[in-house]
Amino acid sequence: MKSLVIAGIQRSALYSPNHVGNDAAIFSATADWLNNAGYKVKMYTEQEFLAGGIQEKVIVTMLRNAQAVHRLQELEKEGCVAVNSGFGIENCTRERMTKLLMDHDVPHPDSIIMDTHEDVDTYLKGKQLMPCWVKRGDFHAIHREDVTYVRKDDELREIIAEYALRGINRVVINEHLCGDLVKFYGVAGTNFFHWFYPFNENHSKFGHEEINGHPEGIPFSLDRLREICNQAAGVLKIVVYGGDCIVSPDGSIRIIDFNDWPSFAPCRVEASREIAKKIIQIINEHK
Structure with missing residues (x-):
């Protein structure tokens, strides 16, 4: 063979x-x-x-x-x-990924998915998402402007209108999570797993790591992180994966991004x- x-x-x-x-x-x-x-x-x-x-x-x-x-x-x-798999690759596009992770109870920020031509206030009713992140829903981030940190309601409306003008019809809005930003890489079904603080290593695509800033080194369970990542990989049908999570001050872990075959640079x-x-x-x- x-x-x-x-x-x-x-x-x-x-x-x-x-x-x-x-x-x-x-x-x-x-x-x-x-x-x-x-x-x-x-x-x-x-x-x-x-x-x-x-x-x-x-x-x-x-x-x-x-x-x-x-x-x-x-x-x-x-x-x-x-x-x-092509099915796993497609599952890692933002809107599909968000739906799948939330539907299968993979720890994830509170999020809403909306059409950019609809009234954002209708979706925000009863939700406390400020500050938040707006992310294009149809694909991965290609440009810095495809992921935007937002602090106020008025700014959110402006950003969503801007996405609509750029031809992006669907967006995912994630609540901002305070805590340490952790990047991870793995291969499903193996013992290989690597994690690090991207801020400390100056590892960045668009510089968004600066929002959470210098990590505090909040203690967390590596076994729990691997468990969550394995769960996400199974749900998304991905073998070679990477992504980002936030470790909150209480040590809880939530996935904010999960990618098919990243760079594994470190x-x-x-x-x-x-x-x-x-x-x-x-x-x-x-x-």
């Missing part, structure tokens, strides 16, 4: 804001481990994947383009094996090895 050719579909630079090099590096490192294990990884861009019919029955991918995700889902229905060597091992395990299980 080690003569198997694997399609490796890279992430377009458009979907790697301020992390193009890091995203490319983790994907390349994972492909190297697979090649060294005796498999052959044939690389494609997202555009090449859409333009031509690939023959490989195992697909390893960081793709994000909506058309490419739907094409991947079609191939999976036909029997292809994909890591991550732990790339170990992560790429574990990702490759998990992919090989999945291949063997689907022989």
Whole structure:
């Protein structure tokens, strides 16, 4: 089975804001481990994947383009094996992710989802969400303006109107959580798990980490964090994942973001090895 050719579909630079090099590096490192294990990884861009019919029955991918995700889902229905699955990738878009996490009781901020052309006051009635975060609901954050910290009701109305003018029809509004911002990376079904304080490591896409500021080092249960992340990965159907959570002053943990195949920049060597091992395990299980 080690003569198997694997399609490796890279992430377009458009979907790697301020992390193009890091995203490319983790994907390349994972492909190297697979090649060294005796498999052959044939690389494609997202555009090449859409333009031509690939023959490989195992697909390893960081793709994000909506058309490419739907094409991947079609191939999976036909029997292809994909890591991550196109269904999991789609589940990590903001609105779907928020609904799934809340519906399955994964610890998460109080949130509302709304159409940008509707009256925000109708949705806020009886809710105390200030300050809050407004996030585009249809996709991941591509630009800094796709995630906005809001302090007042009037500002919230203005921001939602601005999103509407930009053609963003749906938004997720999360309550702001006070506490330590923690970033995590994991591979579902393995012992690999890495966490750190992004503020301390100057690890950022858009600089939003400054809102919560310097972490206080609030004690929390690492076992509980891993449990929550494993629960979220299962709900979202993601194998290779990362994200962010807030550790509140009482030590409770809530997920504020969960992503399909992030950069793993601080732990790339170990992560790429574990990702490759998990992919090989999945291949063997689907022989």
